Amino acid sequence: MVYYFTSNTVSPAAFIYVGKDKVENEELIKYGLDEDFHVDNLSSAHIYLRLDEEESWESIPKPLLEDCAQLTKANSIEGNKKDNITVIYTPWSNLKKDGSMATGQVGFKDQRKVKKIHVPQRENPIVNRLNKTKVEKFPDLRQEKENRQKELRRRDKAAQLARQKEEAKVAKERKEKAWHRDHAYDDLLSEDAVASSSNQDRDPDFLDDFM
Incomplete structure (x- = not known):
């Protein structure tokens, strides 16, 4: 008792x-x-x-x-x-x-x-x-202790999964930022962009615009 x-x-x-x-x-x-x-x-x-x-x-x-x-x-x-x-x-x-x-x-x-x-x-x-x-x-003191320990293990596991999920989210965001940083000038270097900035296909009189 x-x-x-x-x-x-x-x-x-x-x-x-x-x-x-x-x-x-x-x-x-x-x-x-x-x-x-x-x-x-x-x-x-x-x-x-x-x-x-x-x-x-x-x-x-x-x-x-x-x-x-x-x-x-x-x-x-x-x-x-x-x-x-x-x-x-x-x-x-x-x-x-x-x-x-x-x-x-x-x-x-x-x-x-x-x-x-x-x-x-x-x-x-x-x-x-x-x-x-x-x-x-x-x-039942033994059962109470076992239940308590089981609940603590469940919480620890849930907390660990939450940490792993958050870490995966942060890693994904960092990877996406790194990709965007490394490919920030891809559009400028595309064939269409290079062609539009080249004088090769321009009208011979295009310089008249600057006169």
């Missing part, structure tokens, strides 16, 4: 989700798509944020970041009881998992891609607002 929350601090609204337990967390780690939040040095649920394609994990709006941090704190047995905790977040792609780690435990491939947020205390208005949007679902 996965719990989904809606944050209306941004427009369009953002979706935040979390596994019901460490087993579900393991599935989210395996088939995740987006950002991961959890309490630094304390056990907590892994909170995920689904970003729009145009958004970067490094520029998440502050109100949305605070929603994620508060939800992370609220879903940590230890962290929820303490003040002045640190919540860390990183792209899902930066999560590292190996066989020596416990269920739900993760590491990071690159510490430079890990950011921190200081949370002074639990903000009940934020947590209560998010809990009112809470929805329980039983998603």
